[in-house]
Amino acid sequence: MVVFLINMHGEPLMPCKPKKARLLLQEKKAKIVSRNPFGIQLLYETNSYTxxxxxxxxxxxxxxxxxxxxxxxxxxxxxxxxxQDVKVAIETRRTYRHSRRNRKTRYRKPRFQNRSRENGWLPxxxxxxxxxxxxxxxxxxxxxxxxxxxxxxxKFDVQKMIDPDIAGVAYQQGQTYGYHDVRYFVFARDNYTCQVCKQKGKILNTHHLLYRSHGGSNRADNLVTVCTDCHTHENHQSGKILGSG
Missing domain, CATH: 3.30.420.40 (ATPase, nucleotide binding domain)
Incomplete structure (x- = not known):
């Protein structure tokens, strides 16, 4: 790593090594102007080779x-x-304001008629x-x-990478279209049958073929139906039936 360097007039120079920066600071020939990233400013005239x-x-x-x-x-x-907390912070603020209105305490009046968005507005x-x-x-x-x-x-069109012929409304109708979530789709695809013991009528879980810790996703093609009797810690060990992830 390097230390960023500017001259006494505020113009940037080529960065220097930490050792040189430390000596300049010890000799009072420079001062710290930035800590993250770390940068110093020279207190004497110097050549501006860049x-x-x-x-x-x-x-x-x-x-x-x-x-x-x-x-x-x-x-x-x-x-x-x-x-990553902006959406949560806004929802929390909205909850607090709603609570104050219900308690009939001092609050900012709700605004519904003046919520226009300027051009270029972003979430x-x-x-x-x-x-x-x-x-x-x-x-x-x-x-x-x-x-x-x-x-x-x-920029990647993930759906087109999976299905090159996808077009139009098919973008809104993915693998799990019509199902409550991806788990129910996986259960229906596997006919509500454990893929280890091949039995029905048991409590079912979804198992990742390639573990999340190894880069696997939550897509349906990486999930398989396994019952609770087979979805055990022992079966997840290396060399066992579920331990290949």
Whole structure:
């Protein structure tokens, strides 16, 4: 890792090694201007030799990966964890307000006639991700010289990857269409029969063929019907009938 460096006029320079930054701070030739990421500012005039720096951003739903490179060297890399509690926080606020109204205590009056949305409106959870992502991009822009930004955006049509001929309303009618949830679909697909002992009339569970801890999903094609008599800790051990996940 490196320490970000700016000159005494606030202009970014090439990052330096932690050892050099530590010596500059000990000799009172620099001061700390940022702690996350860590950056210092020089307190004396110096040459401003710089190189082109690329900021690479890999977007995700829960994390954003950021890598800073110059020529063939990786100067810094890290992962930003995005907030996942925005929707829950808004629902909690709504519950508190509703409770205050029912108790006839002091509250903000409900607003129903003025709830217009501006152009470009995004749901609060998405807006939080966008603002958080650009917050970190702007922060690194201020710490590196001549930055060039590269953003990797992955778009996948998962349903079309499974069924290349899918079109139209079929996108709303997936594997579990018409069932309460994926478990009931799996039970019906397996004819309410345990796939281990091949018996009916027992209490049923769904078992992951490829365990979640190994990268398996909750899709129906990764689930199988198993009764409680067979869905035991012993059968999940390595070498047993359910231990292949």
């Amino acid at each position: 190189q082109e720096v690329n900021i690479g951003v890999d977007l995700g739903a829960k994390h954003v990966g950021i890598a800073i490179t110059s020529e063939d060297k990786v100067l810094a890399k890290g992962k930003v964890e995005l907030r 609060p959870s998405i807006q939080s991700r966008v603002e958080n992502t650009f917050f970190w991009i702007d922060k690194f822009y201020d710490l590196v010289p001549h930055p060039a930004l590269t953003i990797e955006v992955g």
